[in-house]
Amino acid sequence: xxxxxxxxxxxxxxxxxxxxxxxxxxxxxxxxxxxxxxxxxxxxxxxxxxxxxxxxxxxxxxxxxxxxxxxxxxxxxxxxxxxxxxxxxxxxxxxxxxxxxxxxxxxxxxxxxxxxxxxxxxxxxxxxxxxxxxxxxxxxxxxxxxxxxxxxxxxxxxxxxxxxxxxxxxxxxxxxxxxxxxxxxxxxxxxxxxxxxxxxxxxxxxxxxxxxxxxxxxxxxxxxxxxxxxxxxxxxxxxxxxxxxxxxxxxxxxxxxxxxxxxxxxxxxxxxxxxxxxxxxxxxxxxxxxxxxxxxxxxxxxxxxxxxxxxxxxxxxxxxxxxxxxxxxxxxxxxxxxxxxxxxxxxxxxxxxxxxxxxxxxxxxxxxxxxxxxxxxxxxxxxxxxxxxxxxxxxxxxxxxxxxxx
Amino acid sequence: xxxxxxxxxxxxxxxxxxxxxxxxxxxxxxxxxxxxxxxxxxxxxxxxxxxxxxxxxxxxxxxxxxxxxxxxxxxxxxxxxxxxxxxxxxxxxxxxxxxxxxxxxxxxxxxxxxxxxxxxxxxxxxxxxxxxxxxxxxxxxxxxxxxxxxxxxxxxxxxxxxxx
Numbered sequence: 001x002x003x004x005x006x007x008x009x010x011x012x013x014x015x016x017x018x019x020x021x022x023x024x025x026x027x028x029x030x031x032x033x034x035x036x037x038x039x040x041x042x043x044x045x046x047x048x049x050x051x052x053x054x055x056x057x058x059x060x061x062x063x064x065x066x067x068x069x070x071x072x073x074x075x076x077x078x079x080x081x082x083x084x085x086x087x088x089x090x091x092x093x094x095x096x097x098x099x100x101x102x103x104x105x106x107x108x109x110x111x112x113x114x115x116x117x118x119x120x121x122x123x124x125x126x127x128x129x130x131x132x133x134x135x136x137x138x139x140x141x142x143x144x145x146x147x148x149x150x151x152x153x154x155x156x157x158x159x160x161x162x163x164x165x166x167x168x169x170x171x172x173x174x175x176x177x178x179x180x181x182x183x184x185x186x187x188x189x190x191x192x193x194x195x196x197x198x199x200x201x202x203x204x205x206x207x208x209x210x211x212x213x214x215x216x217x218x219x220x221x222x223x224x225x226x227x228x229x230x231x232x233x234x235x236x237x238x239x240x241x242x243x244x245x246x247x248x249x250x251x252x253x254x255x256x257x258x259x260x261x262x263x264x265x266x267x268x269x270x271x272x273x274x275x276x277x278x279x280x281x282x283x284x285x286x287x288x289x290x291x292x293x294x295x296x297x298x299x300x301x302x303x304x305x306x307x308x309x310x311x312x313x314x315x316x317x318x319x320x321x322x323x324x325x326x327x328x329x330x331x332x333x334x335x336x337x338x339x340x341x342x343x344x345x346x347x348x349x350x351x352x353x354x355x356x357x358x359x360x361x362x363x364x365x366x367x368x369x370x371x372x373x374x375x376x377x378x379x380x381x382x383x384x385x386x387x388x389x390x391x392x393x394x395x396x397x398x399x400x401x402x403x404x405x406x
Numbered sequence: 407x408x409x410x411x412x413x414x415x416x417x418x419x420x421x422x423x424x425x426x427x428x429x430x431x432x433x434x435x436x437x438x439x440x441x442x443x444x445x446x447x448x449x450x451x452x453x454x455x456x457x458x459x460x461x462x463x464x465x466x467x468x469x470x471x472x473x474x475x476x477x478x479x480x481x482x483x484x485x486x487x488x489x490x491x492x493x494x495x496x497x498x499x500x501x502x503x504x505x506x507x508x509x510x511x512x513x514x515x516x517x518x519x520x521x522x523x524x525x526x527x528x529x530x531x532x533x534x535x536x537x538x539x540x541x542x543x544x545x546x547x548x549x550x551x552x553x554x555x556x557x558x559x560x561x562x563x564x565x566x567x568x569x570x
Contacts, residue, residue, distance in 0.1 A: 055506075056506065056510060057503070057504050057506045057507050057510075058504045058506060059502075059503050059504035059506075059507075060503070060504075139557070139558065141551075141553070141554045141555065141556070142514075142551050143511065143512040143513070143551050145511055145513065145517070145521060146511070147507070147510065148510040148511070188530075189502040189503055189529070190502050190529055190530035191502075192530050195530070300568055301566075302560065302563055303563040303564050303565045303566055304566060304567075304568035305565055305566065305567050305568060306568050310570075312568075368560060383557070384556040384557045385556050385557060397557065400560055401560075402560045402563045404565065
């Protein structure tokens with residue numbers, strides 16, 4: 001009798017983590033059966049996202065939050081933005097997942113299984129801010145090409161994994177190492193198997209930081225599929241594209257990594273400021289490293305109407321890439337005067353910080369509350385759009401909410 | 407006694423007549439009911455009967471029309487604005503990526519063309535041939551930048567009463 005193949009236990013666990021629930025009777029599933037849950041065209045159900053999340057693109061999937069959805073101190077999955085360059089990998093085989101370290105500057109090529117990574121190296125948990133380099137792109141003028149992110153392509157979840165440094169030290173890296181580049185299991189939109197949708201990386205100094213993780217848990221559970229299950233790189237404070245998802249390889253390079261979206265104009269801004277709309281040659285574009293200081297008012301939601309005489313409590317988060325936020329201020333008179341907000345220290349380096357204030361309004365009318373953060377080097381957010389750049393990166397102009405006193 | 411027999415006979419005749427009339431009425435009722443269901447008596451037209459039943463299963467081209475339906479000047483399936491070159495754009499620009507990647511962008515003719523060149527050089531987009539010009543014209547007409555200054559007004563605000 002022909003024996004039907006049934007799914008392995010490891011794959012079942014993987015499927016369960018994707019669906020977000022245990023698959024009862026899962027062992028009876030034929031091996032090539034696609035769960036209805038994965039065929040569901042509703043992205044909110046498919047990715048367990050809140051229905052107020054905004055879909056910018058459905059091929060590839062790109063979804064952002066709104067300011068008021070990001071009020072939690074630790075961002076839960078349902079409010080976490082999704083940014084994809086290619087197609088999300090399918091049929092992830094947890095039991096056979098490996099990561100291979102190679103490149104010009106490793107002393108030896110080495111492959112680890114997930115279990116080996118977890119058992120051989122000490123595990124760490126950090127809360128890390130991940131912001132898309134193009135967050136805020138929609139405001140640039142002349143408009144920049146790409147997904148038109150408004151303000152919601154930022155998150156700050158907790159990530160658990162092993163330090164990339166510990167693994168690199170165990171393998172042994174040569175003195176000429178300059179950069180690491182990741183390789184991943186997502187596939188190119190054109191279907192061309194030879195093309196990598198994205199293969200970015202960071203300089204050695206960032207790769208060797210305590211907080212740079214090869215992570216396998218987000219907020220204490222397996223990483224959701226859309227966020228890189230079963231293994232991703234997390235390099236907090238840098239454009240989130242440096243934190244590769246579905247990682248199956250790391251190349252240690254003796255030059256700046258030249259993978260997809262490392263070269264040309266991708267994730268680069270003009271080395272010297274240019275006028276809006278100027279043409280910039282590729283060689284005059286520089287790679288974005290630390291993200292700039294920024295803040296979001298996450299409560300109340302924009303559009304609140306208050307009775308005259310009532311005070312308004314505001315709160316939100318501020319972050320500054322590699323740096324700490326030193327100060328957050330608010331203005332209700334379009335930036336003419338500023339008052340200081342209460343500001344908490346970060347949980348750990350590269351985690352966002354929480355601010356709050358209570359505002360009194362002098363009389364009836366329309367107001368905008370503006371928030372402005374200043375980093376530990378004294379650099380503050382601009383009120384208007386910062387330096388125009390061809391790809392629309394790094395818009396850290398102050399966040400504004402509208403308020404009416406009636 | 408004779409009288410009694412006569413009465414019985416006439417009762418019998420009346421009963422037979424009544425049964426006869428009842429049967430005629432019933433037959434007419436059945437025919438009328440049948441006519442309600444099949445007014446053309448198609449079940450009795452043996453030659454055309456087959457045709458009529460098979461006709462019921464001929465596919466209607468309605469779904470094809472729905473596939474590229476345009477409502478309020480928008481191509482429903484993709485969200486593209488109706489205009490010259492629409493179907494060329496649909497057929498050439500939504501194979502790899504979503505139409506949303508196009509419709510959320512605003513570029514000049516020159517930059518749309520540069521984007522096409524970039525996709526041809528790096529993303530496996532094919533040569534558009536004679537379709538290139540109408541495609542670029544469509545994009546630069548309906549998805550063209552507008553001057554918006556250094557910072558926009560806050561817009562699309564949904565006002566709500568803030569409770570304590």
